[in-house]
Amino acid sequence: MLQLFIPLGFLGIVYRQIKYALADMDLVFKLLERRPEIQDAPDTKALRLRDGEIRFEHVDFHYQHERAILQDVDFRIAPGQTLAVVGHSGAGKSTLARLLFRFYDVTAGRILIDGQDLREVTQESLRAAIGIVPQDTVLFNDTIYYNLAYGRPEATRAEVERCAEMAHIRTFIESLPDGWDTMVGERGLKLSGGEKQRVAIARAILKQPRILVFDEATSSLDSHTEQAIQQTLAEVAENHTTLVIAHRLSTVVDADLILVLEQGRIREQGTHRALLEAGGHYAAMWDLQQREGPDAPVPVAATDTR
Numbered sequence: 398m399l400q401l402f403i404p405l406g407f408l409g410i411v412y413r414q415i416k417y418a419l420a421d422m423d424l425v426f427k428l429l430e431r432r433p434e435i436q437d438a439p440d441t442k443a444l445r446l447r448d449g450e451i452r453f454e455h456v457d458f459h460y461q462h463e464r465a466i467l468q469d470v471d472f473r474i475a476p477g478q479t480l481a482v483v484g485h486s487g488a489g490k491s492t493l494a495r496l497l498f499r500f501y502d503v504t505a506g507r508i509l510i511d512g513q514d515l516r517e518v519t520q521e522s523l524r525a526a527i528g529i530v531p532q533d534t535v536l537f538n539d540t541i542y543y544n545l546a547y548g549r550p551e552a553t554r555a556e557v558e559r560c561a562e563m564a565h566i567r568t569f570i571e572s573l574p575d576g577w578d579t580m581v582g583e584r585g586l587k588l589s590g591g592e593k594q595r596v597a598i599a600r601a602i603l604k605q606p607r608i609l610v611f612d613e614a615t616s617s618l619d620s621h622t623e624q625a626i627q628q629t630l631a632e633v634a635e636n637h638t639t640l641v642i643a644h645r646l647s648t649v650v651d652a653d654l655i656l657v658l659e660q661g662r663i664r665e666q667g668t669h670r671a672l673l674e675a676g677g678h679y680a681a682m683w684d685l686q687q688r689e690g691p692d693a694p695v696p697v698a699a700t701d702t703r
């Protein structure tokens with residue numbers, strides 16, 4: 398009997414690994430939509446991560462030749478600081494995150510992490526350094542435990558629980574009748590937008606990355622949940638270099654630096670206070686959102702010259 402159990406146990410491990418691998422590909426394809434051919438050069442080395450400083454140096458980028466998406470984008474995120482990017486839909490905000498993850502290569506300029514050009518380090522080491530909280534969290538048809546542990550499958554139960562606690566979702570999970578074994582996803586319990594974001598935050602911090610990217614969900618949450626999520630993000634961001642792709646200005650108030658992106662160019666930059674005092678585009682956007690609520694459309698530039 399024992400002899401039968403050993404191979405079955407082994408098969409169980411293999412099954413689990415295949416499942417993780419498939420889940421991973423599923424998520425990657427979802428994130429990429431269409432995967433471009435970015436290859437490591439033969440002599441690339443692993444990223445030597447130190448403090449997690451990010452630099453975009455005069456970055457130009459286009460997906461298709463005839464249409465520039467980013468032009469001369471130049472900024473630095475100091476280690477441990479938070480940079481938020483705002484701007485109208487299509488301004489190029491999420492593209493910055495895709496370039497940082499090296500889903501695409503820049504057309505001109507360069508992106509550096511701790512002084513190393515992304516094109517000169519292995520993609521595996523780069524992606525291990527960055528945790529992403531995406532706009533739409535993919536939930537697998539599996540237990541809530543599996544869905545969280547997915548951030549780092551080899552993590553211990555205690556680590557998973559601690560990250561759930563940091564993301565303020567542990568109490569919710571443990572209040573469910575089946576607790577951590579609750580099935581979620583299309584065929585299980587449907588999580589609310591806020592709960593899904595917390596799962597994504599827990600996954601991202603479980604990965605223990607030096608750098609965090611929050612691509613804020615475009616769909617609005619009720620204001621109580623939104624504030625609670627923002628509080629969680631602020632706590633989690635404290636020990637990481639953080640890039641926030643923001644769709645609501647309320648998210649960015651405490652950022653160390655805010656970039657206002659318009660038609661792929663940095664139009665203004667500064668802290669919330671400095672940008673309000675400057676009385677420019679950001680101040681106008683802020684006024685509008687104060688008057689009409691967080692879902693007020695961000696004013697779009699008169700003509701799109703791209």
Ligand code: ATP
Binds near residue numbers: 461486
């Ligand atoms: P939103 O606030 O709506 O999420 P965004 O500022 O994040 O917008 P991006 O997603 O960075 O904007 O897109 C910038 C521009 O690049 C858009 O005009 C978009 O249509 C275009 N774009 C995005 N992805 C691709 C792609 N894979 N191929 C071609 N064009 C793309």
